[in-house]
Amino acid sequence: MNLAPAATETEITVSEAVTFPDGIPGFESCRSWVVMAAESATPLRRLHALDGADASFLAIDPRAVLENYRCDLSASDRRRLGAGDDDALLWLAIVMMEPSGALTVNLRAPIVINPRTMTGQQVLPHNCLYPLRHVLVDAE
Amino acid sequence: MIGDGVEVRVLRVGKDGVRLGIVAPPEIRVHRREVYDQIRDANQSAVVSAGQLAQVAERLTKAK
Numbered sequence: 224m225n226l227a228p229a230a231t232e233t234e235i236t237v238s239e240a241v242t243f244p245d246g247i248p249g250f251e252s253c254r255s256w257v258v259m260a261a262e263s264a265t266p267l268r269r270l271h272a273l274d275g276a277d278a279s280f281l282a283i284d285p286r287a288v289l290e291n292y293r294c295d296l297s298a299s300d301r302r303r304l305g306a307g308d309d310d311a312l313l314w315l316a317i318v319m320m321e322p323s324g325a326l327t328v329n330l331r332a333p334i335v336i337n338p339r340t341m342t343g344q345q346v347l348p349h350n351c352l353y354p355l356r357h358v359l360v361d362a363e
Numbered sequence: 364m365i366g367d368g369v370e371v372r373v374l375r376v377g378k379d380g381v382r383l384g385i386v387a388p389p390e391i392r393v394h395r396r397e398v399y400d401q402i403r404d405a406n407q408s409a410v411v412s413a414g415q416l417a418q419v420a421e422r423l424t425k426a427k
Contacts, residue, residue: 245392248403263420278410281419299389319409320419326426329409332402347394347402355405360426 235313237338240273244303247334247345250278256343258282258315258336267318270334282315285330288357294333294348305340312337323362331355 237258246253252275261269261281272278285292294314296306306312313336317329330353336343364370368388375382385393411419 247406248399249406261416261420264416264423267419267423269416279412279416280406280409281411281416299392302389303392317406317409318419319405320411320415320422324422326419326422329402329405332405345402345406347392347398349398355401360422363425 235311235338237313237336237341239341241336241341241343243343243345245344246275248332248347250276252276253278258313268315270315270317281318282334283318283328283359284314285316285328285333285353286314288316288328288330288359289353292330292353294335294346294351294353296335296346297348300335300344300346303344304335304337304342306337310337310339313343318359319356321356321362325358325362326360327356328359329355330357 240255240257243254243256245251250272253272254275255273257271257273259269259271261267264281266287267281267283270280270282304312315334315336317334319327319329321327331351332345332347334343334345369391370386372384372386373381374384387393
């Protein structure tokens with residue numbers, strides 16, 4: 224799989240349900256998720272839980288937000304995803320609309336999906352200097 | 364030991380406190396509670412309804 228440059232949308236797509244063995248924090252019972260286009264909110268995508276709770280999130284590839292974005296996966300994260308060194312992974316950072324109307328993105332704890340194993344998780348790096356709420360669009 | 368396979372070790376004892384280490388099998392994730400809670404709170408705030416999706420789309424269009 225080719226990864227598109229940071230400025231354009233990544234070519235990695237998953238068309239079926241992805242298994243999140245631990246859900247994501249706050250939604251631990253949601254074990255099955257789909258990644259969809261977000262219709263009019265492109266280049267954002269929609270991450271939707273199929274079970275556990277009625278939860279939808281908007282997300283964007285963190286590398287499209289910050290060109291040099293890098294988040295190291297621990298050995299145990301890789302094992303959980305079944306990710307070898309050669310696996311191309313889908314990265315999605317959750318986007319939030321603040322009460323002010325600003326759109327922010329969680330660069331600190333990205334979602335990582337391995338399309339080959341159809342497994343995903345939200346990664347919580349131990350020492351992550353990226354912001355929890357990086358401003359994507361300012362408040363009006 | 365806590366349960367099967369999770370071990371708490373005392374790494375260092377000093378006047379400022381005790382440094383603990385956790386040893387666990389790879390399928391068990393170990394996090395500091397405050398880190399997990401922070402991400403949990405952020406996720407819960409980030410859930411979007413269909414109406415909010417439209418609002419976000421509008422904000423993005425205006426920002427382009």
